[in-house]
Amino acid sequence: MKKTAISYLLFFSLLFSLGIGNVSCQNKKNNSIVMRYDSLSKEKIITLTPFDSTLVLVFYKKYPELLPYKKQAVAIYQQQQYNYIWYDGNGIKETAAVLWNKINNIQDEGITVSVPYKTVLDSKYYKKTATPDIELELGLTSYYLFYVDKVYQGIDASKSKELGWYLPRKKASYNNYIDSLLVEPTSAQDKFLMPQYYKLREALKQYRDLDKKGGWNKILVTPKFKSLKPGDTSAVIAQIRTRLFLEGDLTRDSKDSIYDEELKTGVLRFEIRTGFKADEVILPKHIAEMNVPINNRIKTIMVNMERCRWISNGLTKSKEFVVINIPSYQLTFFKDKKPVLVSKVVVGKVMHETVVFSGMMSYIVFSPYWNVPTSILRKEILPAMRRNKNYLASHHMEWHNGGVRQKPGPNNSLGLIKFLFPNNNNIYLHDTPSKNLFKEETRAFSHGCIRIEKPVELANLILKDEPNWTPEKIDEAMHTYKESWYTLKTKIPVYIGYFTAWVDSQGTINFYKDIYKNDGRLMEMLTKE
Structure with a gap:
């Protein structure tokens, strides 16, 4: 057992x-x-x-x-x-x-x-x-x-690892809490599972209640549907209004078929909490998201409740820690249990999934070299070199110790700074010269490492209490074209997770795309338990 x-x-x-x-x-x-x-x-x-x-x-x-x-x-x-x-x-x-x-x-x-x-x-x-x-x-x-x-x-750790989950599983003993759990389960709840679990449980109840009342109808559009913008009039707008009201994005359903300011507020709210960029123009992709059946939403909440079972409350007891949620493409840096920085990130594409695990950030590297991984060298760099004999020079690369590395500078694939938390997966956080990627809604482009939109801000916050590391000193170190390492005096936990449903601090439930297709496999495991 x-x-x-x-x-x-x-x-x-x-x-x-x-x-x-x-x-x-x-x-x-x-x-x-x-x-x-x-x-x-x-x-x-x-x-x-x-x-x-x-x-x-x-x-x-x-x-x-x-x-x-x-x-x-x-x-x-x-x-x-x-x-x-x-x-x-x-x-x-x-x-x-x-x-x-x-x-x-x-x-x-x-x-x-x-x-x-x-x-x-x-x-x-x-x-x-x-x-x-x-x-x-x-x-x-x-x-x-x-x-x-x-x-x-929750399910056995061996099964969660099949889904690529390598965050440490909960090992808590409830000796001190079991009495209060049985007699006063509400007051004791935060001692057993992470607070997010109980928020999702409440969302599950709300969505099940809505399902019992019939849920929502599919919004019907013609194959030629292209978009709707403020001021437009259409029967589809009335359908959208009802749909958004049922899920709480609108406070009332006026049944109006005119795209007015009230509807725009609801549309923007829906888009943001389902992983889209805020856009007042309603596109087919937005309609498709509105047409996700309520039963699918319920299953998504359930699998994320299961993921919460695997996490110990102790993970967030550190004074500072970094959390990255892969499906939301977002990094949050917490200090004294409060979020002090939120940044967009780029994660691994499907063929190079970013691993769900944790590590201790120990080093910041300024003006880093990029040591090209063997797999990328073999599959991408060497074929490119055969096609173009000047490929290395044109990409600011050089041979080094039998491998290839890219020189420090603004064109380096790691940008001007990287944050290391040593691990067997060779994953780290880093800057990037490809800033345009952060404008995309879907940001799974990397080979597994995590690119940060706000690396300078993160460095400044981490080194805020270091008198020798002023913002000016950090900027200077990033632009020397010479790699330098700094060892953090206090290591910072980094947690990389995978949650496709998350209730935020305002009580709003957010749904994100299951980019690595883990939800369906986890739901299958749960039904066979």
């Missing part, structure tokens, strides 16, 4: 938080209730004796779909000397009701798999007998492990 250690620690904490650590005997009689009277108050005290350990094996033989949780359950009950977890002398505990409610509403967490034996254990749960039902006891234990596995852990 995967994640055995984490789940065991989770449950071990739960056992003590539910107050079952004090045991007076190791009686093996099943469902045995012991009544005694306090010698002073004369009040009746009801306690439960431990149950027969062989009943655990009997249970999992009868309910084989829960067998993956047998090993953890056995270890837990051995540690607790086979005392009941979900029952006390007065019957089933209130904490069992909290868990049962979570299991009944597990679909709210974007979980697609069904809960095994739910109907059978439902009938046992709702009997509410004072005498413990051993099958319900073990069923609740299995359901708890099932919930932790699906909601807080």
